[in-house]
Amino acid sequence: MNKVQLNPVGWMSQLSQIEVSQLQDTANSQLFQMFKNCCLAVLNSGVDEDNFEVLFAPYHDFDIRLVRRERGVKIELINPPEVAFVDGELIKGVHEHIFSVLRDLLFMGNKYAFLHQSAPADNESITDMVFDMLRHSNALEGNDNLNTVVCWGGHSINQTEYKYTKEVGYQLGLRKINICTGCGPGAMKGPMKGATIGHAKQRYHEGRYIGISEPSIIAAEPPNAIVNELIVMPDIEKRLEAFVRLSHGIIIFPGGVGTAEELLYILGILMNDKNAQQPFPLILTGPAGSEQYFEAIDAFVGATLGKEAQEKYQIIVDDPQDVARVMTAGLEKVREFRVAMGDAFSFNWSLKIEDAFQHPFIPTHETMSQLALHHDQSPAELAVVLRQAFSGIVAGNVKAEGIKQIKERGPFVLSGEQSLMQRIDTLLESFVAQHRMKLPGTAYEPCYVVK
Amino acid sequence: MNKVQLNPVGWMSQLSQIEVSQLQDTANSQLFQMFKNCCLAVLNSGVDEDNFEVLFAPYHDFDIRLVRRERGVKIELINPPEVAFVDGELIKGVHEHIFSVLRDLLFMGNKYAFLHQSAPADNESITDMVFDMLRHSNALEGNDNLNTVVCWGGHSINQTEYKYTKEVGYQLGLRKINICTGCGPGAMKGPMKGATIGHAKQRYHEGRYIGISEPSIIAAEPPNAIVNELIVMPDIEKRLEAFVRLSHGIIIFPGGVGTAEELLYILGILMNDKNAQQPFPLILTGPAGSEQYFEAIDAFVGATLGKEAQEKYQIIVDDPQDVARVMTAGLEKVREFRVAMGDAFSFNWSLKIEDAFQHPFIPTHETMSQLALHHDQSPAELAVVLRQAFSGIVAGNVKAEGIKQIKERGPFVLSGEQSLMQRIDTLLESFVAQHRMKLPGTAYEPCYVVK
Amino acid sequence: MNKVQLNPVGWMSQLSQIEVSQLQDTANSQLFQMFKNCCLAVLNSGVDEDNFEVLFAPYHDFDIRLVRRERGVKIELINPPEVAFVDGELIKGVHEHIFSVLRDLLFMGNKYAFLHQSAPADNESITDMVFDMLRHSNALEGNDNLNTVVCWGGHSINQTEYKYTKEVGYQLGLRKINICTGCGPGAMKGPMKGATIGHAKQRYHEGRYIGISEPSIIAAEPPNAIVNELIVMPDIEKRLEAFVRLSHGIIIFPGGVGTAEELLYILGILMNDKNAQQPFPLILTGPAGSEQYFEAIDAFVGATLGKEAQEKYQIIVDDPQDVARVMTAGLEKVREFRVAMGDAFSFNWSLKIEDAFQHPFIPTHETMSQLALHHDQSPAELAVVLRQAFSGIVAGNVKAEGIKQIKERGPFVLSGEQSLMQRIDTLLESFVAQHRMKLPGTAYEPCYVVK
């Protein structure tokens, strides 16, 4: 049995005795199982595989223990994957990621009772918790330069698209912009990779490559090699909130349902009247050859949420330099706005996010079938529902809980207003056809039926 | 009306909206009044005056407000003392101290309900809170080198003694030892001043000059010019616990009742059987000419707590270099012990401090008169009672609440076993005779009667 | 006319008035023309083109001027290539490279009279000058960790080989090894690129990517995007000396004549009896599929320099991790040796380099035809001559002066002992067949005839 003990780093190296006890009390909890899985995912970082069962299969004898010391708490890895080690020593970045997972999942998970009824539920408390988690992860310090751009997009994109995301990242890097993505390969890795070269050329040594993940997806999309700050939010809703409050602008690359979910989320927020004054640079971009993707998405948004929603973003095709320039100009407007309002630079407190976007949507066959998929509601309300629909499909595709349900009870059934269902079906079909649902090499078996 | 707004620094620059609200809710509380007084004391730092009424008199129109901003919370000073400003700008060190007071008194005060029944009361919780406060003040980071030495001693000492404390500080500084004292002039300032020169000569740039104070005494002993980390603990008991758990060794210079209280506190702890294995360098030292002081103290300890207590410390007269060498050797033993035990370097978790030393003793005419001043108890128990007696006299001398009581009801009355009372009286007499009770220039009016 | 003025950085920002005058005096010199060309090459960095005429063609109206200021000297670029600018501002890395060229070519060029009879010529003076140039470029500071590895290899390698150099670089980076190459694409870029990822994963922030070039080749192989320290040595001999004295180990990837020249150079030195005790890790490596390359080289070395020469290196095929481990072990031996000898860590003073390796070989039709290509000399002497032969072919391939001669007078003629000529011919043929002479896409016209 191969055992490795890790000394705590960062916040985890300064725990009180009571905090250490509380951590240890979790050892048999459901939370701890989640923690263990996330650690295994992190230890596999760099391995290209989005099927968590395949990924985890060789490590059935992997285990993890918290070891109490007067000095704090150590983590003991038992039979960890070799890929994370260099000549017997854990790669430092992975070491840090492991303690980020401990911090976010166990420590903060305890503090906020992630898995319990007592978890924060009202609007203000949820936002405070998101803030507190980002603060604990040191993500706010150093976020004062209004230069954090979130890049969303698929983990499964073709080589042309991947190269394009690198070029956009390079142009952003040349302009000293930091990158935040959802962790993982594809459009989550390319912009970071490009930015490192841009940063290096500009001798910008504070380059941040922030990955914000969640427990249920980290196995499918472990942090890539470049992520130097890992944050694990408890669920997709808080993760999305972290993205939009931490960042100063968003770029969306081609992707699948996950990307569609993200776009609907930010559109739903920006369409809120209370956010009407907020400048928020939002760019959809891809290389020549990916035009249809954006046409499909744009048409879908136009048909479902209307022209007002379409005005919230700008589509730029095949021009990385232009993307970077438009973003830079947009960030300047963000600066002016925040200065004028006296708003914080490092966390967007004043952006209004409605309850419906904050509360976890748990996809089941029941909740999925009951989604109010029709136009008898405001566009903002429809955005909420559409996001939930896509969120459920993501779960059915790659999240353990979702996959389990599909296995047991067959695909989710989505139904509603005929014309709307038609549009949804068309969009999803295009994702399947473009291989955006899963990493290439695996035939995609839809986890949903549109009726 | 002169107004100055201060931007938050340190931890206070990253507060959540809820935390800011809570801070503002304190605006009319008793805690806030305490906060205001501490700020005024800090703004007067460097002024030599231990009578807080005299000190505060010119500033009756001083006020302070918390101003809420999206970015966090600003402090607005109204009619602040000019001495803290350079060409209209607040001195940066004072600026930091103000926010240290905000952090420790209001923010942590709220968190731990300092002034309420709900404040932590059990042994473990109190220690955790002391840890949490030191952690929040960043005092633990950088405390890993086992080179923090607490210097105790009087604020009112003569020039020879003051010079001597500087020389000891210089020798400590040459050995890259950091200094922690109780804030204020005299033996709290000299070692820091000497250490800065020693540190400079050794090109030691991480020099720490930590001042640990408490609300009720900070006015009489405001942080001197050199203190670069200010921590305000809620009461003398937590302050003493912070001293002994944060530091790696203690040096005691000549002083008055406060110093005697401190000596009794550490002796009481070190005499605890559970701490028998703990190496803890403890040196009593002063210049030639101050021998009688130590003879008196040593005799008192011998007569009251016994020979075992005397063995816990070493007396060194007029040899700064020897003090530094003995301390250095002692710190090495501390290192060996902590390594062997796997104990933390930055916080002495394993030192046992009994409840009786942790719970606040509130000196009143009643509690003072009821002190069990006799030998029908273990030396450790007697140490507890003696510390309380001296603590009460300190309050009667310089703390607002104590002074008020003495004004209203006359001196505290101490009574008990005859021989013991004799010894106490002798010791106190010697302090008065040596002008150790108050800053020189003021005639000392005893706040106690020994019967 | 587009003009851009650049403020001096690094050493060039602190010149005396006399030094500035001397720099300005060069304005019409041959040295200045060289300086101008190097700057143009640096401004084109990242452009893939090894034909300097094609590269420079669009910039016939490019010019450069030194502008004297009380504060020092500014550089004025006239009509510079746009590729070096981001939104009108010169990329910082390029800015630094421009001043590195000014420092090495003009300032040091003046100091050591590069182009004159008075240039240092004796053994000791040449080494001192190499040292002085590395010292001025700040390459010695930070070179104390015995972790600088030189990577040699072709600028024109295939994708498999390029990926392999990246993987080796990645494994070196994981072990906190810094990379030094000759600037340019291919095997000069891959290891740096890989190392950046390895360094990032290990949170190693001091990553050095040193490029050592020379004026006559910088146009064909401008510093790639990752080079963060550029040094321009006056000629190939001093450049090679800089490589071996600065580095602590060498890895050789597949390449063409240039790479062969480099291998012969280091072998010639290591075969010197005076260097017999020096541990010097030297690894030849490439991916599966490149075995023939190493077989050819190894056979050539065996046949010309003998078995002793072959023992100086280790060939590792297709195992990046093993390369990194063997190198790490080798560096440890270097450490032991230098400690034992009291040798400097940052500059290998004690390595003996014979005059014949230090003095510039100027390839002309005459010098090339007179090379003593036969076995009637010691292996070390033969190594000198072989290196010169290959050096001449490199010049004929990519250096302006060489190309000009070939254009005017036809190919260089190499002749000598029959069996040796055979071997040379075979080796060169294999380079041509493997497209290692020039970047792909251009048909290679040999600049030599072997008789």
Added chain:
Amino acid sequence: MNKVQLNPVGWMSQLSQIEVSQLQDTANSQLFQMFKNCCLAVLNSGVDEDNFEVLFAPYHDFDIRLVRRERGVKIELINPPEVAFVDGELIKGVHEHIFSVLRDLLFMGNKYAFLHQSAPADNESITDMVFDMLRHSNALEGNDNLNTVVCWGGHSINQTEYKYTKEVGYQLGLRKINICTGCGPGAMKGPMKGATIGHAKQRYHEGRYIGISEPSIIAAEPPNAIVNELIVMPDIEKRLEAFVRLSHGIIIFPGGVGTAEELLYILGILMNDKNAQQPFPLILTGPAGSEQYFEAIDAFVGATLGKEAQEKYQIIVDDPQDVARVMTAGLEKVREFRVAMGDAFSFNWSLKIEDAFQHPFIPTHETMSQLALHHDQSPAELAVVLRQAFSGIVAGNVKAEGIKQIKERGPFVLSGEQSLMQRIDTLLESFVAQHRMKLPGTAYEPCYVVK
């Protein structure tokens, strides 16, 4: 025999083999003897004694050797004074000072042939050499903030004056001004000491305390404990030039002939028409009680150099805050001027210093007796001669060479125009009466006769 070997630091840790050889060649030179004496002085730093014979007496068996290593050059101290060591280890600041002396005296001394006919002699070369020495000592880097103020004044001043220099230093420090003095106690130490407190309060961590000395005086005025940058210029003329070109303003405290020499030097320069536009803050200041000193000096300047000279400075009595404010305002003008002219911030190239101020004046009985002490010349010319006269008296007072001459041949004789001689005599008498010639406790025996 007690031996200690010191590793090289700073520039001296990166010497070429040839440079090391050259250093070693000095081992028996006159320069080396000077070096040895300076080292002994540095090792005695902190000892209050301005009679070098008394100072050196206990160390007749002190010696020093340069030890060649492949890595560079080590210094071996034989029987060094114990005062410089802490528990057997040399204090780091002293260690650095020793290598500063090696750098300035031996290394630069070699480079510029200090003691030979070939030493730089023309105006431009001398300035370049001063620049080069400051550059090598890293004094120019970090001198870009226009906040370096030179403080001149006596080493032998009374307690009131000493305290005053500390208070001025404190006020300067609060305004983030760095201090440069001539090394030694009194007015050379006070401002530094005060500034450290001011810097500490403002959390200004880049505080520079630059001491510029010369070989012939460093024994009498060794660098005090606070000096963190030591520079040793070869003679008083180059030292004075270093002061005025490095600094951005000058404050003059009470002092003796040395201080008078310095005042005459700067006045002579500022009266030069070519410097008419140069803003140069120059303040004479002292505490209440020292007014007569300034009255005497001011009267002397008025009578000898005229009203124009008096307008170059401002006298401020007993107001440290005002001194700091006037200086701050003056520095702002310096900034405006340098920006407008495009002048360097770190070195005042454009200040014109005439040959007569640059060339060493060697005081002998002959040169002293031949000084043209009369009014038949321009005020600027007279300033030159007066400076030389005072310079000679300083030599006779504290410099070894001067003392030796006086011992052998009696006092220097100064003669000239009757009224002028009268004024000189009066001024010197006042210095004697105020004990400004030598440290107190020693009766002053004049080294001059005024006829």
